[in-house]
Amino acid sequence: MSSKANKVNKALDEAIPLQEPIKLHESMRYSLLAGGKRVRPILCLAACALVGGDEANAIPIACAIEMIHTMSLTHDDLPCMDNDDLRRGQPTNHKVFGEKTTILASGALLTLAFELVASKLTDVSPDRVLRVIVELGSTIGSKGLVAGQIADLSSEGKEISLDELEYIHVHKTSKLLEAAIVCGAIIGGGDEIEVEKLRKYGRCIGLLFQVVDDILDVTKSSDELGKTAGKDLVSDKATYPRLMGLEKAKDMATEFLDKAMEELSHFDAARAAPLLHLAEYIAYRQN
């Protein structure tokens, strides 16, 4: 896993050289290269390899997805959104570069994500590249990630139902994880059945990821997490443990893990092993 993450980190570093305008590119690099587990890029590479594709072809997509993820975080942290001062233990982007640079850098990251995919995949059929762009667009647009952010922001301080919570998580978190896997499979040359199986796997992984996040927030200390623990409770934010109880949330995580594994049974066991391990990693991670 760490060798894949290193490949992605190297590609991300190269995708944004430090050039004029310096402050803008520093702002883009600051949040993008600030670490993080690179779960989405690794899932993308693994899905590409599972359907028999060359992992190298998935690198630009893996980078694009990480850029999109980063952009969504820098937006979330803005004063008019969650107004966060810290992210991954570091001052947030707008704290370092100022709000206007952060907003413009976020737009530039989003743009670069599409540009990378459109320009770097010269070995892949352009039809598949366009499918990836459409998939990314619908994942992050006004019926995807952005819809989740809007719902999340308007739910603050309100009692929301489990359905509403799921809407937020599916749109804000799950869809991008799903897209990472689906786009990897498309670019790897997967057929319709493979792509659909992996889409279902991705959906389970996405929900699993969020339930585990919620569980960790209430069961771990800030030191263990590397971020403020109990933040959701303090901010009165709806979470799975809060709406259904910790034990039921844990059962739900197990269910999503089982379902994800089931979708993988369609594939050759040896080749599916990396995605199987990633599912387990997401389920059993401690931070």
Added chain:
Amino acid sequence: MSSKANKVNKALDEAIPLQEPIKLHESMRYSLLAGGKRVRPILCLAACALVGGDEANAIPIACAIEMIHTMSLTHDDLPCMDNDDLRRGQPTNHKVFGEKTTILASGALLTLAFELVASKLTDVSPDRVLRVIVELGSTIGSKGLVAGQIADLSSEGKEISLDELEYIHVHKTSKLLEAAIVCGAIIGGGDEIEVEKLRKYGRCIGLLFQVVDDILDVTKSSDELGKTAGKDLVSDKATYPRLMGLEKAKDMATEFLDKAMEELSHFDAARAAPLLHLAEYIAYRQN
């Protein structure tokens, strides 16, 4: 011209139906459908037709470019940027919908622009569609539109040189006009020579557009312009008339117009007529 603008307006209206999340889509539609001369879309359609393409194929690109243009305006108006309350005589997006919705809606418009181009051009070779996406990406990313916005914001209240002013205008205004024309020509099936001629035409038109904007700001009343006249002077903003004098700015406009016309001489005169008239329209417009 107005029939082309109507076609674009209809396509823009259809591209963003009023759906859930309602407030988000209202915010996207509010600024996108608020009028405007649709200069960029019309240039795009005309360039497509000039190289022998079917104008219908350029409609999604024309819409994408108008979405990008709108996104750049709603960003520019934000409290942390120019902090404008009015745009085209109406309250700015964040005044109506709040800052966070505006920021998210702007991101959604940018995303939709790429998604439209990637999904709606099924009659065009996918290679050309990808070229358009790369062109749009480099036009609006960290070395394009966003670079111009950063430079513009950091120039406020400072004395800047003519070179710096040109950098801002080229990046903030001119490149998108150029891209509208270049992308129209690519999607219309233009060969390399045609695309390059139209790129040069586009560059002249872009600069012409901005010089004329600067001239109108100091020579017309607010009523005539439909926006606050003399705003650049009051805000101490660098403009061509301010840096070189009104007469020299007018000479410069004439030069750009002549150069633009010259690039068109490569093409059949009858077919080039619409782009020729558009150049004159941009040069001689009164608001």
